[in-house]
Amino acid sequence: MRNKEMLLIPGPTPVVDEIYDALSSETYAHTDPRFVKVFKNSLDQTKKLFNTDGEVFVVAGSGTLAMEMAIINTVAPGEKLLVISHGYFGDRFIPLAKAFGIQVETIQAEWGQHVRKEVVEEKLASGDFKAVTVTHVDTSTGIMANLDELVPAVKKAGALFILDGVCAAAAIEEDMQKTYGDPSYTIDVVLTGSQKAIGVPPGLAIVAFGPRALAAREAIADVHGYYTDIKNWLPIMKDPGKYYATPPVNMIYAFNKGMELVMAEGLNERYRRHAALGKAVRAGLMVYGMKPLAPEAIAAPTLSCVLYPEGVNDVEFRKRLAERGMVIAGALASLAGKAFRIGHMGNATEDMFVKALQIVGETLNEMGHEANIDKAVAEFTKIYHAR
Template sequence: MPNKEMLLIPGPTPVVDEIYDALTHETYAHTDPRFVKIFKNSLEMTKKLFNTDGEVFVIAGSGTLAMEIAIINTIAPGEKLLVISHGYFGDRFVPLAKSFGIQVETIQAEWGQHVRKELVEEKLAEGGFKAVTVTHVDTSTGVMANLDQLVPVVKKSGALFILDGVCAAAAVEEDMQKAYGDPAYTMDVVLTGSQKAIGVPPGLAIVAFGPRALAAREAMPAVTGYYSDIKNWLPIMNDPGKYYATPPVNMIYAFNKGMEIVMSEGLGKRYQRHAALGRAVRAGLSVYGMKPLAPEETAAPTLSCILYPEGVIDAEFRARLAQKGMVIAGALASLSGKAFRIGHMGNATEKMFVKALELVGETLKEMGHEADIEKAVAEFTKIYHSV
């Protein structure tokens, strides 16, 4: 199925033909040995993606469900959670946790900036926090958290480290056995969805639990959920031929193919490609006077929040691009109308962004602004091949 548009929002991301083909495969029974084999294969690749020595869960649902699963299976009602937020999606942990009776405190960064490590140390020194959530890449701001700084601080306090990897997994390293300065300083939960850097259509919640997170669930007599209780899913993840709730058979086909593409490229090469693409896209757009909200030292490889030059009308700009077959996203909250968000992850290609820069330049000219398209493309190409 050929893509009729360039979908360059922060997710869903472009889907390639091989994944569409897998999605349209004949639906097998969910206990059919042929399907079970595919499901097992996708789970094995998911474990490799996160390099976990714990368990992974691939369940019908969205990234929001993955957030819920991570929270309710590690933190009991009345216990304390610290949310480290770099934007709108970090903030979403707050109402989610409160709805389950969890006590929540928050440290919020200025949009575009990192939370200062010292603030985290001071807050954790108060004691009593069962877990800390960090959004690896916040989809609202394009800021990537500094795990090298945050993981040791959190783990030293004794809290569990929960990483929201929705807009990072399969594009940025999320190694759950990586030690951040001490053998015990490793991440405990990583969660994501299928529709971002993995490059599969929306529909799957994906969560990896390390040994300490699994032990936390084991110590809880019950959780405030049924579908979200990992104890109900553990037997199925260990043997997908068993039944608990009907799995999304065709989505598993697509996910399996998407993960095969990820693994075929190689994780190291894939991370390098995303780093190069993010820098190059921002460099190309800067030629047009479009500046990223996040400076390069905090900017993510997967998406960018781009501030408009003076005089560019957001709704008109995005509408004109959409008419040309290029779809980008508006900004959120206080940045609404002042910026746009562009995704550059998953199956997105160099060729796609050369075309995107040309369309952006053409649109700016149509709206009465100057735009050196040749220079923008040249800058993009130079940076992409030099990173």
């Protein structure tokens, strides 16, 4: 990679040369048949990623825009939305929905813990909820939601299941035709952004709507949005040669290449690689006395929130890593200063994390904290190659 630093935050993630090359290709007109072919290919690959028999939407914007598109096209003002939150980004659905006059109720887990399905079932029994949002991996905590439990709980209650896959798509299975105990128990909406496990620079909002979610949009007379109304985008997603709003041509080039790389690796192999990488990174860091916030059974393959050993200064530690060319993220809210967040997804490689563990160990030693680098690297390597 031509990257000068190891960008190991929860996103954006490292970008490989093939994607940079695609991004820097000559800009064609947005109706040029050559561009239309690339756009159509990227949409076809996105449908394969989510295995949807509905429709996908790829537009200029961020994951937050994708969240808005998912909500306003399925839940009308005055209807009820249940937010299941495992952290900061799960909570983001609350003000977003309220901004559009949607009634919001919330189940919030203690940071580092799971929402239990019994609590969800009890809550859903108490009210007529149109939809439920679940963040597959919360970027603030590194907690991975248990879809095997949550999808049936939500679908039994007759609500739409909206999955925030921003920090999961292309690293963890999000199959919209997979059934969870009953043929009708499937995911209705998945949303994500380009800059996480897909490994493309930030700039694209990506949303997949299944048949029930598309029907929900049809049942809403007017949504409180124009750019975010999927009805305005649907003709373009079916025929990218049509015009509604100018697409980000070069970002579509990059996204198409990123999706080609995802599919070339193979989804099942990609999911196995991410699962092994997450476990291995956490195991290596634990050798240094660092403790992941999430118990391993519910820890995400894509990023980890890691508590510092006693006496490590957060700002100094991350500054020293950055001086060595390794960038990680601070923790959020009550964990700020007590933990850091490290991404291990997308185009990140084994060699990167061997180097990362060496840099972390050297930095800890410099700061007066004993760190056995050889042991940490050996533990990482053993677990990564056991997949």
